Amino acid sequence: MSELADAFVTALKLIFTGDPEVMAVAARTLGISCSATFFAALISIPIACLIHFNHFKGKGTLISILQTFYAIPTVLVGLLVFIIFSRAGPLGGLGILFTPQVMVIGQVVLISPLMTGLTVSALSGVRPEIRDTAVSLGAGRLQMARTVLVEAKYATLTAVLIGFGRAISEVGLAIMVGGNIRGFTRTLTTAMSLETSMGNIELSMALGIILLSLALIVIIIPSWIQQRSSRVQQR
Amino acid sequence: MSELADAFVTALKLIFTGDPEVMAVAARTLGISCSATFFAALISIPIACLIHFNHFKGKGTLISILQTFYAIPTVLVGLLVFIIFSRAGPLGGLGILFTPQVMVIGQVVLISPLMTGLTVSALSGVRPEIRDTAVSLGAGRLQMARTVLVEAKYATLTAVLIGFGRAISEVGLAIMVGGNIRGFTRTLTTAMSLETSMGNIELSMALGIILLSLALIVIIIPSWIQQRSSRVQQR
Amino acid sequence: ACSDEETSSPTPAATTSPGEVPPLPKTSRLKVATTTSLYDTGLWGYLEPMFEDKYGVELDVLYAGTGKALEWGIRGDVDVITVHSRSREEQFVADGYGVERVPFAYNYFLIIGPEADPAGISGMSPEDAFTQLIAEGESIPDVKFVSRGDDSGTHGKEKAIWASAGYEYEDVRTSGGWYVETGSGMGPTLVMANEMRAYTLSDIGTFLAYQGDLELVPLVDEGDILLNVYSVIVVASTKYPDMANNLVEFLTSDEIQDLIGRYGVDEFGRPLFTPCAGQDM
Amino acid sequence: MLLEVNELCQRFGNSDILKDINLEVERGETFVIVGPTGSGKTTLLRLIGLLDKPASGTIRFGGREVPDSARARLELRRRIAIVFQRPAVFNATVYDNVAYGLRVRKEKRASLRNKVARALETVGLSGYEKRDAQTLSGGETQRVALARAMVFEPELLLLDEPTANLDPVYISNVERLISQIIRDLDTTVIMSTHDMFQGQRLADRIGVIISGEMLQTSDPREIFSRPQSRSLAEFVGSENILRGVIASNEDGIVTIDTDGIPLEAISNLDPGSEVYACIRPEEVILAPAKDLTSARNTFPGEVSHIVLFGPLARVEIDCGFPLVALITKKSAEEMGLQTGSCIYAYFKATGVHIIER
Amino acid sequence: MLLEVNELCQRFGNSDILKDINLEVERGETFVIVGPTGSGKTTLLRLIGLLDKPASGTIRFGGREVPDSARARLELRRRIAIVFQRPAVFNATVYDNVAYGLRVRKEKRASLRNKVARALETVGLSGYEKRDAQTLSGGETQRVALARAMVFEPELLLLDEPTANLDPVYISNVERLISQIIRDLDTTVIMSTHDMFQGQRLADRIGVIISGEMLQTSDPREIFSRPQSRSLAEFVGSENILRGVIASNEDGIVTIDTDGIPLEAISNLDPGSEVYACIRPEEVILAPAKDLTSARNTFPGEVSHIVLFGPLARVEIDCGFPLVALITKKSAEEMGLQTGSCIYAYFKATGVHIIER
């Protein structure tokens, strides 16, 4: 277990010496995952509203299928994105395989079903009275959806954070479509995977600790804003 | 994209010819992930209750930390479990590194924070009136917790399913602590990773499709039971 | 499926591999860590059932990069390792982690690249080819070299070639965008080189396994420095030294050496390995 | 006619909750729906509020039939406000809750602020603007809901038991408010209530709904004095309902035989008709001695139970049949009534309301 | 003494919601808390029900102080039941909802079934066992909540506005039920209500809570006829409250000068005392002509407004000062009262209740 202590020391050293390569990798990791989370939220939340607020045949099945996609292996998503963007694939002409862009696309594909499913759950958690009240006060469908979404804001935020967590922590997809190219598509997880394969356990764990610290910051900011704004309200 | 069609054909062939090795791998995958989900639920749900039903300093921080662990990379968990169970590690004497047991342990470590965090969210979604009502009718703390949990059963089930999805779909941990030993610790995802690294894209995708089918079954069963039982109730 | 032999093993022995064993073994299990290239060619999938049948033991084959396989050996998590990096193997034995380094097969690395060969290295010696690559790479945008960059045996060999050609590896590494480090295994590196129409260094086994999907061709396949020796080492801390020695004996036995020498002929039309038990390589 | 409801039916699962409801409400009218628990009041208001779609039947609003298209329904719905029986508040401030209806209508900022302030003042919640609406007490919540509905000046205001959670001081406040809205804003109001007297106080017309059927729609007085069925009579508080047969009819004055006891009443039914005779408790007069009065029905009896409430006393008398009288506390005290007192109970023939069985 | 509450205070944030509440309730007693919206009734019941902990003050239950340990509190809490103002039901059948309290007490299966059946019958919900409790109407929900609380025969039953969601037929049902429980089960009941008359009908004692203070605790009659402060007088419906000064006192009969108009009343206050004179509307008698009566206060006036409700008529008269009278509909009709009628209003000196300012 001394490796763990060593890893912490290494992590602190890397952070406080500001090792430029590690900093660059960390920034890239955050950039890719945040972009992916943003776009995925942009897609998932409206779709979740469409699913939740409409009654249609097969709605239950659709939700089950979405839930199934919680279990989609990153390798499978990686393969799919790869065959689409590879030279021989339908979008090969774009030539964006092994770039950060395609990593963002892959992560969006990976986390959108999860985010959609969780947002549907979040919306279902809002008491039906809220919807009735909004409608009875003259809200149109969009306005009503917005109101319900606001009531479900914490659960929706959790959905987005879980998507972010999945995006920032996954490695199979990142290697497969990003290629783990040093200085270009290497992220913290792919770097960890490389260091591990080279037997550098401490360094790898140190990178993992840095990743968790980043995630902690991203996740704490909203709850911090929330607390601040509720404090403002009370004044 | 013809690879995708080929993959479907291969998947169907593998399923319907009942290829014994694929079947064994699929069964093992399911066994490991279901066990991990079961034990993780056994740990997470009580802890979530403890967190939700108690007021203590730093509760918000604890929840943020749990949410941070949504973003824990499987590689990091893999390394941790590895250094603990490796011969030189504190539990090396058990000699269970590279066995399915340690894969279950790893997955439990991986998904428990996620499941705990989501169960806390699920519990917070229950109206406070329910808790008051239970308490006012004479429920003790445990009975009250049980009642609130039952009210939150769908959200809790979602938490468990998300944990299951993460367990069955992850690969880094499985390879790192399981070793992807043919006939012993090979699961669908590690097999996919191997086939991919050997360039067998269709076969790998076929395995991914089989994995998703398994997940679909596991995820649909509860909603099916739920529908059945509500139909029975209506009679 | 999920197995090496169905897709890459050509021999009838593999298709009659024994069924699954119960996940909880009653007997003890012997663990061998092998470098990925030996595993990906299917050689281990081919040999494993023979060894298990012969000695009635469960053999667990774990594949990883050379660095990780050695790390496992150091930690005592495996009983035997088969890798291909002479200097590191010797260090491993010298440090007392391994009993003895026993070479049992070899083949050659290849420098491969696009058929058009924009750098014009075809037929050169490895050192000249590398010298040409760095020169062209820095000037012509079409010329790229993809490096494993993962401290594997293959990567070690690449570094050795650079050294032999008179370059500091650190200089090469930072000499520009033409030099791409993937930090991945041989397979993914080949795929990437193919996508980028780039050059790379590969072991012959993995290259042959991928050849169908690639538009790359071997451009340099001769030169002593390209020699790739696989050896087997019993880990000093093993709990089963006898069985571990059995495995060494098995690999170096005439019968198996003969099989290794013919492995791959059916599928690729040529053998992948040359047996070399007893030689100092 | 602002609202016309035709043959409206609603089903949940296998049960018919509303059966062939017909209803017309004119602009500016106040229509009160009364009915026991579970009779379908809320269900009906939800249909009228265009929140649910009926199983069958039509609703015409402002002269045209309510269309099926979502957009057209929204347009109509924007002219209607509903206050639910147990209002839910948005997880926001009181101000934001009240402003909601105006915001979805894209009201300008300045007039929005004014209107919200006025609405809050009307319901007595000025100064509560910044309170988290979810920490309000039951009555406060109800008042926020009222403010929220009236702030956008709907043409039709639907109130589902609007005073159920209020204390008496505020009940009269809210009732006054409702009257004020009706007068000032020319708003049409349809409300449900379980308080019969509230209905009487506020309604232009009352409809009584029992088990999903609208049994009677009429003037508030008439519903009390001339219920059209036994269950209606019971519901409006005719505590004395006697089963009988008309024995004779002389020039419109009938004698009813109720288990051997003759009652006189006014009716043009023929002898032999099977009827219920209903006598409202307040129509029964008590006197300590047999007096000469014009009341045609006089029965000696013994007081079996007295309950006082507010200014009234409810006296149960055994006259061979049980009879309930409602008199002022004062007169009960003056007569020194107590359990066991012997007295005479009188009621006029015109005080007997007859319902055919 | 089953319950003793001493100097109980509760705060939320920076506001004192309850201020020094003192209360004693004896076993078998029915104590009713009345008070306006937001006065703290629910807050007090939650403290007594051991759901919340007070900011300060103590509660003694069954003679011993309520302890701090969770286990001991649970034990005490099991002897208390609460029905909330807006009861929530568990997402389960009606049967499971009602059985809940018995199940947590590990009641045997057979007796559980019997008790649940009996409780459902009592509240009139037999046959509803398998209904999903969440689809019930407002009143049905309230009755499930009542059944759920009474099924385990608590020693102390706390009811927070138990009939707010019920229609009149069921209100008397439930009231009868509460009386029955009090009689049969020797249960102590503390309930809050906004229906003053309900309080009077059921209470042994009434406490009035306004703005978190328990202003008066006494016999139901007394609270109506002799409120101890102006706000209390207003709250219990003394609509005629006149501000004045005692001008003279002759053997206990005082003359009060209210803006130049003299009133006679009974009091032992000295001249010069500043007072309010309260006259309950039902104490005011109307007559078409000046009659000779024993009533010491007689004022001619003009009817300014009449509202009829149920058997009563509320008449507003302008006698130089506004006076409200509550008379029977019948006498209003007999006198032919209508807006503008000139009449005489009388009330006895004993009908004037005096409160010192």
Ligand SMILES: Nc1ncnc2c1ncn2[C@@H]1O[C@H](COP(=O)(O)OP(=O)(O)OP(=O)(O)O)[C@@H](O)[C@H]1O
């Ligand atoms: N969604 C539903 N599914 C099944 N039954 C329902 C549903 N909603 C209402 N009901 C039933 O329909 C009947 C009428 O309900 P409704 O709420 O309209 O009554 P109500 O007159 O408003 O009663 P209350 O005065 O108690 O509020 C009740 O028996 C109720 O249980």
Ligand SMILES: Nc1ncnc2c1ncn2[C@@H]1O[C@H](COP(=O)(O)OP(=O)(O)OP(=O)(O)O)[C@@H](O)[C@H]1O
């Ligand atoms: N959690 C809370 N936070 C802040 N204020 C609260 C909270 N709970 C209650 N209050 C306030 O305390 C006061 C008393 O509330 P309470 O619910 O006890 O009143 P009540 O007498 O039951 O009123 P009602 O008859 O309307 O139910 C109200 O002004 C209410 O807004």
Ligand SMILES: [Mg+2]
């Ligand atoms: Mg209702």
Ligand SMILES: [Mg+2]
């Ligand atoms: Mg309350």
